[in-house]
Structures are given as structure tokens and as C-alpha cells.
Amino acid sequence: MALKRKRALAEEKRVFNPQWECDYFVMETSTHCMVCLICSHIVKTVKSDNAKQHFRRHVSHPYANLKGECRKKCVKNLKKRVRQQTSCMSAFVKSQNVCCEASYRVAYHLGVAGKPYTDGELFKKCLLDVVKCIHPGKETDYSSVPLSRVTIQRRQHDISLQLKDTLQTKINSQESLFALAVDESTDINDSAQLLIFVRCLSSSFELCEDLLSMETLATRTRGEDIFNAVKNACFRSELDLRNLRGICTDGAPAMTGNQQGFVTRFAEYICKEHGNNDLINLHCIIHQEALCVKSVTLNTILKDVNGIIIFIRANALHHRQFRELLTSSETSAEDILYHSSVRWLSQGETSRRVLLLRKEIIEFYSLKKNHCPLLDAKFLISLAFLVDFLTHVNFLNQSLQGKATTVCLVYKKVQDFRDKCILFKIHLQQRYFFHFPQVLALVDSKEAQSDEIPIDHFSNVLDGLLHEFTVRFKDFKKISQTTRLVAYPHLVDTESAPLHLQMELVELKNNVQLVKKFKDEENLLETWKGACEYPKLQDLARKTLVLFGSTYMCEAAFSKSKVPKEQIPNQAIRQQSGVRIADNDVK
Template identity: 35%
Template sequence: MHVYKKAILLFTRRFHPVAAPWLPCPWHCVIVSAPSISNMATVNKKRKVDCEGCRFQDRWKLDYFFTEIQNNCVCLICQETVAVLKEFNIKRHYQTKHASYDKLTGSERGEKVKQLEAVLTAPQRFFTRARESNENATKASYEVTTLIAKHCKPFTEGEFIKDCVMTIVEKICRSKKQEFANICLPRNTVVRRIEDVSSDIKRQLEAKGTEFDFFSLACNESTDASDTAQLLIFLRGVDNDMNVSEELLDLQSLKGQTRGTDLFVSLCFAVDDMKLQWNKVTGIITDGAPAMAGERSGLSTLVCNKVSEEGGSAIKLHCIIHQEVLCAKYMKYDNVMKPVIKAINYIRSKALCHRQFQQFLLDIQAEYGDVLYHNDVRWLSRGSALQRFFSLREEIGQFLTKKGQPMPQLNDPVWLADLGFLVDITRHLNALNTSLQGQNAVVSQLYSHIKAFRTKLLLFQRHQSQAQPNTAHFSSLQEIMTSFPQKNISAQMTKYAADISSLVEEFQQRFRDFAAIEKEITLFPSPFSVDPDDAPDHLQLELIELQCDVEHRSRHQQLLLVNFYRQLDGGRFQAVRTFAKKMLSLFGSTYMCEKTFSVMNINKSRMRTRLSDSHLRDVLRIKTTALEPDLDYILQSRSQYHPSH
């Protein structure tokens, strides 16, 4: 309270003969001083007995039938509350209203206290159990919803799951029927749950993003069932402890054009929305489409320019799997592929013919029960279709002859030799493709597979160029040569050696972007076997110290590569650790994008074209993430639990 003056005007009309006899009706103004704050404190100060630090004594429970609930002293008998926590007040209440309980003594009095406590806390326990039941039902609903998203099921599957659960409960544990009935899984609730889980995963990823020292981006674009262009953006980040995270950054839907500038605008929005710093970007990897890899206005070029403007440095790479597929397509062999595809299409295009062929294979107990379609889009389709055709070539020849569609190539040793060679080389290419697939692959591992395969091709070339060709690694070709010993198939070996040589050149041409950073790729897994002169200047001194340290050399042989770099002293080997984090952050392929597009096609199929872009993003984020949704955090915002909310 502030010191103040209060003016009180006393309006009194009266005559003042001494002061002004000529004024019959003067106004008198009287100034009255209000009491100061010190005086008021003295006058109005009261004792606050509730702040004197009184505490509830346990003996009051037995002596006066009182208990403490939320800092309030409550009578167990009448459930009234005593305002002031003092024994005098409690005793007075007891003696005034419940003196008849004095007759209870000893154990009898203690039992009565327990009974009264049970009566008092019964409603509280009821509401606590109800809240726990609702909380458990809500958590169970979130768990089931997460499984629905992870298994790419429609949102309406929740009701079907609920019916299945209730049927099981009815037969096994009928007493728990109501608790299971509280689990709410209708379509609208499942949608809300998926939105909540996706938002929580995004929150966790945003928190992780603040800890990233470096990260790279993997981007690919495809069209969904509703003809909407979808840009998938994955990030691979590394923190100071060398922990690597591969997560879906965003799914951006484009309704208009998909030029490099359009993709770049969407990518910038996703990066900025996640509050990531552009100067921490170490690279971007895409497929070879012009909008992605164009030299002037391609997405990867625009990203590298943006990183340079922000003070960073990024490299652009072409997906290593896509380049391997393009190399495999270099081996066309149309003289083999066209007759094979024609025969397969004839067998499988008509239902009757297909059934007859399957029954024919069953009757003769063939090794396989059918031929495989060739799909040029699928990476391993060509090799699988050729391998199956080669295994069933005799049965296919008999069936086609029976149907009046003979295939004369099956009796030509040279054509069969070409078929055998193509089967073998595609089998080796398929093995390479399979080794390049997978999540969390380090770029040095992927490039080592490419280098190893290139070395194998050189070996195959030498074997085919010999005077006595070596077909040890070409089992199908060897089988044809054994089946037709009188035919001079060896003349074809020169052709095969030339084709392998051309394939080697194609590999060298395709992987120029990886070859440009081959020194860094080699240094990362083998820091002790690289000449310091071949290392970047800023790493040479620390690399010499590292190579001369016997203890670190021993650890490099014993520990995983990531763990080895993780245990290096940050002060002594700061540049080496920074280099390792940059290499760990690089994507080597867009495998995660391709895998996620397959998931997208399952979720947004022609039967579910009404699935919105935002809900598609939520489902893909839940499906691809390695993070676990924090249900406790999600439910913290709820003041009360209701199974349907």
C-alpha cells in the first residue's frame, strides 16, 4: 500500500461570521491525511496461524480419528475439515462431535480407524482405477494404431481388430471384457492417433537434428496413384558421439511442375521446417533424372550452391544402385532377350495356355512350376527370368512345339551359348545389386563392392581371352559347352571377352563421381594403410600421429570402424574425427527412397486414392522410422483420459 493523501471535500453551506461575514454560503475544503503504511501495518496486521509450520501428527489418527489428505486435516468419522492444523482444534472437534468413540480402545480402536479410512478412500480408489483403466486403454489404442501404420493397413482395420479381440476375450477372459471394450479403434480415432504419433516422431527428429554435426540428403521423386508428384527426402545425420540416424525428413507433394527449381523450393521448406542448418550439409544423392542431377538447374546443383552460400561444402552423388542397373542394361543381347520374352509372354498372356503349361510342368515333375515375367523396372527381374527360362528350356521347347509354336533357337548351340553367358553375367550383376541394397550402409562399403566387382570383371575377361577359355565362374555357359562338345563354341569366347571389357569401361565411366572422392573413401576405413602424402593437407599431421600410435593401431583391428573413431581423443585428433563424421554422414544410394516408394504404392493404391497427402506422410514416417513414439509424452497433454480421444 502506498502512502497517499486523500482530499475530502466537505460540502457544507454555512455562515462564517469571523472569516467572511459578507459570504453567506462559503465552501470549506478540508484536507485529511490518510494513515501511513507503517501505521496501517501496525493496526491491521493479523496472525496467520495457518503458516506457523504445524504438522500432522500420526498419533492424531488413533487419538482423534483424523487423517491428512492433500495437506488438509480431515475427520474420518464425519469427513469434515479442520481449518487450522492445531491439536487443540482437532481435539475440540472430536470431543464435541464424536466423544462416543472414547469407548473404543486398543485393537478395537485401531480396526475402526482402518474401516473408516477404507470408507474415505473408496471413491478416490474408484476414480484412480477408472483413470488408470482409461489411460491403459488409450495407450493400447495408440500401440495398435502404430502397428496398423507400420503394416500398411487401411485405417478401417482398427474396427476389425477390435472385433477379433472381443471375440477372443469373450471365450478366454470374460471378466476383462469391459476393459477391452474401452479400447477405441474406429477409423476417425485411428486417424487422430496416427497424426499424434507422427507429430511426436517429428518432434524427436527435430530434437535430434539440433545435435547433428553433419548430415546429408537423399532425394527421389515419383508419382502416386492419384497422379500427384511426391518428393521423398531422407536425411542421414551424425552427432558428436558418432551416432548415425537415417530418417524420413519429409514427403513433399507437388501439384504442378517438377522442375529442379520446384523440387528445390520444396526441399528448402522441409529443411527449414526441421530447423536444420544448411552449412552442416555434406552431400546430396539423387537418381540421374535431369530435374535431379542437371548441371545448371538440377536439384543437387542448387543444393550445393545453397550450402556454399551458407559457408559449407557439399558433394553431389548419383545413386550407386541406379548406376549399377544402368551398367547391367548395357549388356543388351537382344538376340537372346527378344525370343525369351516372346516365349514367356506367349505362355503367360492367355489363362488357358498358362494353366496347361503349369500342368505340363507338374506332370513331368520339372524343377520349377512356372516361368517368371520380365519387368524392366525391377532391378533383379531380368536375371531371375533368364535363370528360370534356362532351367526350363527343354520343357519350354517341348510345350511350344506341342502348341504349334516351335522355338528353333533352343536347338542352336551358339544361341544357347549366348543365353548361358547372359544368364551367368546377369547372375553376377544381381549378386552385386543385392549387396548394394540395405539401410545404414556406409559409402565406403558400397564403393568397395563396386571396386571388387570391377576386379572380378577383369578376371572374367582374362579367363575368356585364354587359348583354352576358363568357364569356372560361368556355370550355365559351361553346361552348354558340355552338352554340345562337337560344336566349336569356343569361338564365341572372344566375343564374350570383348563384351566384358566394354562392361568394365561402362563401370569406370558411370562411377566417376565416386572415383573423384576415392582417396577420402579409401582413407576412412583404412587410416593406417594410406600414405599421408595422399591424404588432404589438413589431415596429414594428425594422420601421422595416428599411424605411429601402436595402441590405436591395435584398437583399429579390434573395434568396429565407428567405435574406433568414436574413442579417438577429440582434442588430439579433432580433424580426423571431423573427417570421419563427414564420411559417416554421406548416403551412398537412394535405397531408402526406393523402398519407401514401394510402401507408398501399397498405402495409396488404386483402392485408396482418397488418402490425403498429409496422412500419407504420417504413415510413411511411422513405417520408416527407427524412433519409438513416446506415448507418455503424447498423453501428458491430456488432463483426463477418454478412450475415444
């Protein structure tokens, strides 16, 4: 015989009787319980016997002896007091929630700006002063916002954990592909930091870029050490390495060594353990471009330019006198700059400043009774060419930077620059200096004669650069046919495409609307997202667009992490939180 199931309390659907308020000094709460008006005790079960049993504890209380209207009036006043207490508590909780949200928002903005935690306290002082001026008397409404150093640190850590959980959810979602960008750098305390960024592309072409992990290499930075650090980071994040499509590094031997390099080890590991043979290794295209330029830059001219800068800036008295000279001459040009070989773009700017301030520099050298290299016409022409040359190079470098850039776009820009160099060479040989405005300005101002310009020497510089561009970028050349098929499928010869893609490629070329989007060079992600009729081509596009073309994200993050880990306990975790927030666009 089956036992009868005991009825649950919720199934009884008990209803509070208003008469119990006067009889037992209880009232119903918003949670469908009863609260005693005398002692504030909560009676969970709405039942007459329970209310009566509890009221027996207060039979000796003065309220229990009241009768008639006095009893009703007393119950009314007690109910009013309980409601006021509840209302005050609710308002307090609501106020605390608002203050807590405000605290998180301030912590987020401080993290994005890379500001220290203590700036929260300064912000609060400024906020209270602003409120005091605009809304006097309401300072107390804002003084309860928690913005102490410890609070801001905790808030940023919470935000970082939330961003990390969201990132892992996107990466580990079904059919999502991802790629890694790995770079290592040493901070001011000689501590080796390894940044691992991940780019994830879902089946619906939703792109996500964020910091996967920030690892500290305790001692050595060999390929084995980097391999273990990256493998552990992937394991902690529970990444499915079967969906990994590419790794982008800075090309250092520890990263790309043929036998002991990180990429070689990692490729062997995911092939053996996860059956993934599709890993694409790319050397950061910005690093390669910088190496090309470094190998052909006019080193003799740069050495003399740096000599001029050091003569003025290395001596504090000389620098003050030179700035006074600039002020007296009422020139609009800014002060002369130091050149740093670490900062690739500084070469062009420092050379440009020297060229623009050449009259003031010559005058300053004359006051110091020193010979100035700028008095030499050949040197001046070479400097003008160097400034124009580096202007074009720096424009290319800056165009390769940025988040969410695709390998198709960055490699196209490198190819475009190579074609421009060919055009520059042709124009130089024709003594046509339209693309070299500083050289043209010297000719127009009669500071140099057109016949004095060493065309052959400058052409050899461009030849050297073209040779470097031919030798390098081999990794991008290997996937150039694929990137062209993804970026410009309407221009690819159908017979040159892989056999399994040719039928879809024919259909795509006949799709007028889709071809127009490719011709207009619209967002490739959005374009391929709408190309659902061509699943094989769409899958190829997803595997290509997910790749990192550079380690720009790592380099940008290194520049933002300025605080040494040893200054504050647990700074390694806090620094990682700051980098994750600073590189995230979530508001």
C-alpha cells in the same frame, strides 16, 4: 522501510488433526487437502477454522446430530466409502493408461508393417477370441483397448510427431552434421511425391537416418519446384544448413542440371545465405550401376526371352495349360515370371526361370506346334551366359542396398566388382567357366560344346561393362582419396595425404590396436568413435561417413506407400506418418 514479505502457504507447514474427523466430518487426502465426508467438497487449506466453517453448512444433516460411538462408527464408514471410490478411480486410470499404451504399440507395429488402419479392429477381434479360449472370463480386460480405425490413425500421427521431434533435436544439436537424400516419384494417381531423407551424425558418431519430409509437387517437377520444396522443408525443421555436407539424388536432369537443376540451385543458395561451400553432390550409386548394366545387356536375347514369357503368360489358357504341364512333369521349379523394366532385379530372375524350365517350355511349344527359340544352341548358350552375368550383377545391386551404408563401403564394392569383371574376362578367354555355372552345366550335359561358346562376343560384353564403369561414378572418384583415407588410413601413403593430416596419420599408423580394427574392417563408425587422439582425421571421417551413397531409403519408402492420397481425407499427412514409422527402428 522495506515491506515484510507475506508468508507462502507451503511455508506454514500445516498438519491435519485426526480429531477433526469426528468434529467436522473431514479427512485428509493424499494431496494434503481436506475432503468433506458428507458432500465430498475439497477444502484446500488444512486449517481448523476452514473445516469448522464448512461443517456449518451441514448442521441440519442427520450425521451432525450423532454423538459418541455412533458418530465414530459413521465417520469410519464414510472414510471407508471415500477410500473405495478413490481406489476404484485410481484403478480405472491405471487400466486406461495400460490400454492406451497397448493401443500405441499395436498402432506402431501396424505402421511398421504398412498395414491399413482398419486392421486394428480385426486384431482386436482376434485378440478377444484368443483370450476367450485361453483365459475364459477375462475378455473384458482386453475389450477396453481402443483399436478403432480413427484411434490407430491418431496414434500413428502422435508417434510420427514424436519421432520427428526427436529427429530435429538430434540434427540441431551442437556440432551435428547431416546429409540429404532426395528423390521424386509419381504415384498411381499421377501425383508427384518428393521424399527427403536426412542422415545425421553427432560429434560422438551416433548415426540417425529418418524421413525429414514428404512433399507433394502440385503441378510441375522442375528443378525450381524441387528446390522450393526442399528449402521449405529445411526451414520448417529449423535445420542449420551450415552443417549440411552432401546431397544424394537419382541423377535426373531436374535434380542435377548444371544451370537450373535442384542441386545447383541449392548449392548456390546455401553458399550465399549460409556461407557453406562444402556441399558434395552424389548421383545414387545404385542408379549408376543399373545404368551401366542396362547399356550392355544382351538386348536381343532378352527380347526373345520376353517373347517366350509373353507367349505363355499373355494368354490365360496358355498359362493354365503350362502350369498343368509343370504339375504333370513333377518339376520342382516355380512358375514362369513376367519381366518389369522398373524392377532392376527381375531381369535375372525371369531369365533364370526360362532357362530352368527350358525342357517344359520346349514341350509346350511343341504341343502348340510353334518353333521354340530354346532349340537353337547358340541362343541357349547366350541365355545361360546372360543368367550367370545377371546373377553377378544382381548380387552387386543387392549388396549396395540397405540402411546406414557408407560411401566408403558402397564405392569399394563397385571397385571390387570391376576387378571381378576383369577376372571373368580372363577366365572366359581361357575357356574356364567356373564363375559361369549355367554355361558350365550346358557343357557338362552335352547340350552345348565348348567350341560353340562365342568367347569373343562374351568378352566384348564384359569390355562394354568395364567401359561403362570407367565412364560413370565420376562423383565418387572425386572423393575416392578421401574415402580411402577414412576406410583404410593404414594403407594410405603419408606424403599423399593433405598436409594438415600427415602428422596424425603417422601417429595412427603406429597405433597397433587401431590399425588392427581397420584391417579387420570393423564398423567404421565405432572405430573412428574411439580415435579421439586424432581430432583432425576424426573430423574428416565424420564429414565423409555422414554422406548418403544412394537413394535407397527413398526407393524403399516409395514401395511402402501404396495408398493414394485422394482415397482418404488428409491422406498426405497420414501417408507421411506411415512412411516415417515404417522406416524407423525405434521400439
